[in-house]
Amino acid sequence: MKQKQKIKMCVDFLMTGLLLCLMAYQIIGQELHEWFGAGMLILFLLHNALNVKWYRHLFKGKYTPLRIVQTIVNLGVLTTMLCLGFSGIVLSRHVFSFVQGGPMATARTMHLAASYWGFVLMSLHAGFHWGMILGMVCKLKKKKPQIAVWVLRLLALAIAGYGLFCFISADIPSYMFLKNQFVFFDFEQSVMSVFAEYAAMMGFWIFIGHYFARGMGKLNLLIVKRKENRHEEN
Template sequence: MKQKQKIKICVDLLMTVLLLCLMTYQIIGQELHEWFGVGMLVLFLLHNVLNMKWYGHLFRGRYTPLRIMQTLINMGALVSMLCLGFSGIVLSRHVFSFVQGGPIATARAMHLVASYWGFVLMSLHAGLHWGMILGKVRRLMKGKTIPKTSMWIARIATVAIAGYGLFCFIGADIPSYMFFQNQFVFFNFEKSAVSVFSEYAAMMGFWVFVGYYVTKVT
């Protein structure tokens, strides 16, 4: 595996971990949330630099329905991250506490909407590339055959995780935050860290599942 490819994999893995951590605000607290946010923004920009060729091909070739969807998701994720970066700096009380002034109310609304859209879009982005990840895993296994029983167990577990993720997504009323129908996020501080992380991991799993199977039907 080439060095650049290894760096890409490490960056993507770190982004996935930080994305989950950032969504669990009630567990990590504000200061750590801000530091993780800075790390996420840096990794996201690095991810874009490492994949700069994609931008160079935007105006080349034919746009199939799948390519249109991929482009919209990628651009949406980019806009979300830029909005989060700006609003995060304005709202910062620790990392960027030296920044004075700014449209606090606008930044608060922007941060709320962009955080949940970013979570969904980046999870979908991962799902659209899940086939490539599975291909790399198969190559690492060097042609070893996976027992059919194991395959079915994995499939059932995947569907169960995706189903639980959808249940959590609706139960947490996240669509109301995405479309700014609710301006205040409810955090249940009585939930354990394991429970909160598990729920967001399942939600991410649901959108990865959706993204992956969209590539199968388009």
């Protein structure tokens, strides 16, 4: 594995860990939330610098349905991160406390919606690239028996199912669409329970992204084969 690829993976894993910590606000508190948020913003900028080729090729090549969805998600992540960076600085009481003024009410609303949209979109983004991650892991380890593969798939399905249950139970769609602008935090919930729930929710959207990408990839191959067959018949 190339050095640049190793750096990319380290940055992505750090961002994933920070994302879970940032969502667990009731566990880490205001000050750590701000420091982790600042770290997340720095890592996001580094992630974009390492993947600057994606921006260069944005207006090149053919746009398949999968590429269209991936582009929308990626631009959505960029938008939410910019909103979180701006609103986080305005709302800051510790890290950026030297910044005075700003539209506090707007920033609070923006931060709420962007936080949950960012969580969903970043998880989907990870899901789109999950096949590549699995491919790297498989190269490092021996080929698994077929039964082990199915056990892991069933485990992934169980995690995704629990994640969907947690997502609905926590009423996160109401925060994403600003139907509810006051987040309920259960400060009596255990640390393990909070992280397990958010990890499962992340797993659900990774699951959706991964299998959507696989499905669209197979559909694209099927379309290409049909075109080739028609070309041969003609």
